[in-house]
Amino acid sequence: MPKSVWFLIIGMLVNTTGNSFLWPLNAIYMHDYLGKSLAMAGFVLMLNSAAGVLGNLLGGFLFDRIGGYKSIMLGILLTVASLIGLTIWHGWPHYVWFLTILGFSGGIVFPGMFALAGAAWPEGGRKAFNAIYLAQNLGVAVGPALAGIVADYQFDYVFVVNLAMYILFFFIALITFRGIDAESIALKNVVSESKRITNKAPFYALLILSSSSVLCWLAYSQWSATISSYTQDLGLGLKQYSLLWTINGLLIVVGQPLIAPLVRRWEHQLKRQLVFGITLIAASFGIVAFAGDFKMFAAAMVVLTFGEMFYTPALPTIANQLAPKGREGFYQGIINSAATAGRMIGPLFGGIMVDQFGMIALVSILVVIVLLGIFPCLIYDRPLLGDRHANNSEN
Template structure:
């Protein structure tokens, strides 16, 4: 019996549902722990740090599983772990079960996300750049939808947030169980794979160097991007800019992504755009966006910075996994997609903590200057590596 090929439409629907469900949880985490559970902001930050560390481990594990084992039971099991954690949170959402179940959800989600990204590389009837652009678009539609709806749901009862998230994860699990199937890879001893020309080889050394350069720059960008989700809110309030105006920046972020991503897809379908030129153009926009924060003292300047950063995000973020997919061998697709996820999670894990230390001992301006400098150095280094290593 011929196995059906994986359809992009089901990956996109799953990404939309999972992202919507996740977006019900993350905006409330710090507020819920502080205002509802009466824990300190420091403790909330520690929980988020531990979650990010577990997500790093989950990303690596997901890539290893995809490359070496039958991914399906692990994929369904990891989604199931998130599903069960949300179900338990409906009834047990106090301290300390709330953060413990949150960690289970984060770990399971990281495994599932990496496996799904690896599955996306198997879709050959679309260009890899198009596939990852569309998945990024679907995920961000979910973020916009989830963060918009959660504001209405939480007004009635915080428990309803977990109910809705649980229902969404049930649908996600059913989609994965029914449609996320690709032919099983046969595990081959490494020695055999190295000598048999018909079997997939390891990723070439030159490609590994290019991937390392790209992911180093990606890590530096995520260090900066995490400041928008943490320390920027405090900074803006210190300048007399209200929290509601800070939240509007994320509305602007979502609108630009939802409008900009289809435009990028249209241009790529009708014009030949070099992926490396695209990603380095995105890096340049991030440098300009973070650099502009050095001088941002009023709300219009923060809007301008967010617009520039979001344009960089739209251009660079979907391109990075697509380039990594094109550089990695068939035998190591999961491994390198895992490294992409690890770079993002690592930036989110240490970014807020690093930013807090710099702010405490120096200033916000020094933080923005340092981040801009790091992105410049990493971006230039990545370009140099690509220039010398790419054939």
Template sequence: MSIWRSYPRSLKVLLLAMLVNSTGMAFLWPLHTIYITQGMGKNLSEAGFVLMLHSGAEIIGSFLGGYLYDRIRGKRTLLLAVLTSASLIFIISIGLSWPIYILSMVLLGLGIGAIFPPIYALAGVVWKEGGIKSFNLIYLVLNFGVAVGTSLGGIVAQFSFRYVFWVNGLTYLLFIFIVWFALDEPDQIYASMEKKNTAPRPKKEVRPAQSLHSLFVLCLGFMFCWVTYIQWQTSISNYMHELGFPLSAYSALWTINGLLILFGQPLIQWFMARLNSPVKWQLLSGVIFFMLTFALLSYSQSYGGFVTGMVIMTIGEILIFPAVPAIADRLAPLDRRGMYQGLVSGAANVGRTIGPFLGGLLYDGFGSLVLLYSCIFICGFALICFGTYQRLQYTQKKISTVKVHK
């Protein structure tokens, strides 16, 4: 409890809001396909098409959320995004015709996508001294909410899908209540932004362009990581089913994932802090763990191999996923925090969108072994991107040093 008291109040509010939001979202997102096929009587292809449109809208929503953060501040952006999402959830719950449902799902994707950039941007603002710790805590709370929501969502859905929508909508309303009445957004950050915008820029200032180049390379590597990670939720589940493993065995892997994140992340981050390792080395180490996972699965078809693979993958996830928004926060100029976090969230959404499609093509066309080898190959691209990011940072530091000495 003493550690919890040491956190700034605004960070605690953000964590509580994120817990509520992730729990509510997890009630619904695993059940979308079941609702479309069983509740609306559509086939799996039609469900996949709608979810693809929804994911594509989340990508646009990520950029929109980042843009709005830089224009109207984080609190207003959060309230607007969550109010939009809540309204659409309640509208969908009444039962819609197929075309209206598709439109509502697209708009819902925009709203949901716009939530995360301001959350991460504010996490870097409200506790500047915390560094990556803020993003580790957001990531931890996010996964805890997902674990709770997915476990309860199935129970509620047994009574009625409408109840699932209502619970999700009520969590959005609770999120709005928490943010509206409890979140204090630091005004000094925006005062600094306005001062910077009105101040004359030095003719040789190049840092914003350089940092944006670094961010693009970083986001590209992040996207490749998500393309491979999402295979655990799509192609690998089919692979395990074909090998004869029951659904309960596959679900147990995600229980292991959640427990490792909850209890293992603080230990791993403590270990990284003791090593005094730069955040960029976490990225390279995390990708290597990803590659080891798919290499193991390509040689082992036992359940123990899948368990070990999930453990290794989770360690890589812990190293990579909180680090990328933390680096983006460090790279971002004062007036572009939202845009930078929007690019990070957008990159993740791109990976989550194209990953299932690409994995399905490889799995159906060439088999599981080609899919697993391809994931190793794609991780190689992520390794190159993160290595290039590191080199760009080193080069920019040398350039800045030379300019200072001049």
């Protein structure tokens, strides 16, 4: 693996660790410390995700125009500036303003990071992206664990440490990213690519599959929104809640050998991977409905993580299979946007449901919503079958 990829891995690890210092605790902070309703906390998290979508689009545009190094540095500088503000002013409504800016600036950084990884190691293929993905999950494992310890001592220090991590990331990027040549990478622009689609059948198939992603991520996002606050109501400390995310991140990294036999067996049966993953995700919310202590929430997180490990990687794989030649980036953008849409809707939906009907009612509905996600997975290829029949009739 080239040295430049290692620099990107280290940068992504520091970046994600900094990110995950804050995002699992956002709903808890707004609800328990700022005294806002879960519906309001969900609305703020929706703003954060929406800003992230805009940041991703701008990050891709800037990468095409000014290169990955400059676009990443711009995103980091905006993040550092907003974190300085958040460290000084983290009351209401300043928290909303700075959290929205953080979503936007963080969104700018990620497209450049992945594109630079591909540019730095083009012969590595998927290995470069897998390395960045691994760094992300290590950050998710480390960040919440440290954040829980810091927050238990003094919540204000969470903002200080988050800022320190991003200052470190700034210097890593400043010193090491400049030399990585990204001239050969051209990120796909979703808007322009959408105008070039001629054969609509694969695109329709992707949209059907994407609806499953929206449903599953709507439910998944509750873990950092309503469920986080629910654990506090039940008496779990911030340290224990943060440990749940450490379990998630570590299990994704070390649990690959455990799922490898089934993944190999179903290598060409991606529908089975999707359905099995969704079933596990739904089961995890069933466990949450009966959870009253840390052990039960940990069990739910383990089941959720195994479901995620089957379901999530299958989506980009199918998107890549559906994509016509030269449209791979656009199709990946669609499937990623579906997940972001679920994360946008989820916290607001969950907050309103909990405020009106309570947590058990929400969790019960989430089980149904997740299971509904199986249906699009079973029928997404119907447009392709219809297209083949039409072609056969013409011949």
